[in-house]
Amino acid sequence: MMLTLYYRVLPLLLSPLLLIQALKVKASTLRLPEPKGVRHHQAAASQSDKTLSVLIIGDSAAAGVGASHQQQALSGAIATRLNQHFNLEWRLHARSGLATKGAFRWLDKLPEQHFDVVVISLGVNDIFSPISQRGWLRLQQQFLQQIQSRLQPQLVILTAVPPLEHFSALPQPLRYCMGLRAKLFNQGLMQQVKRNANVMLLAIPNENGQLSLAQDGFHPSEASYQIWAEAIASACKKHFNVAEINQYQKTA
Structure with a gap:
């Protein structure tokens, strides 16, 4: 409770300074x-x-x-790894600046179709918006229900909000406060995921406690995309029992 209160109060106290810093970052970041x-x-x-x-x-x-080509980005890295074990059909629907509300509206316009796996990367743009943790979690739940209804996946992989306290493009104390806000959102998201079947929460893995970033100091580097994709591919292989499939093929 005290930790949650701290997460909420500190950014509020510093809000005038944080707003000025956020506007400068938006204007100057590569x-x-x-x-x-x-x-x-x-x-x-x-x-x-x-x-x-x-x-x-x-x-x-x-x-x-942050990647030079989709082949080195998240989608290409996931496809490369999964195609070793599956006949793969994959599709990417993503754009810069997309927040949860926009993703919800976009998905609502799509025709109903089936995907075995849905991978979601949302949250950073919500963190930099005025939305509250409670409002964001409500939107997330609606979005998950919409995905389950329209796409009927067997597995949904939610990516946690990344550790913004490592984003070098953000000056202090904005970086620290946005990191606190990301942790608060992730705390709620972790509890929410437990109430949804076939949904898992995945933190972007890092090396030696540090997140490798692109030259803008804000997006993942190609190395981070590879690590992230490996974690997603491993979760898919585990969920669909790839090891058992491969063993059957070897003994058949």
């Missing part, structure tokens, strides 16, 4: 483009007859900002 490359693809696996369909939804990180 703007990297979304990388070129395909955003949907089908590929057959050489050693498996199991098919997997994957939808990646999200913001600029999902769109691969």
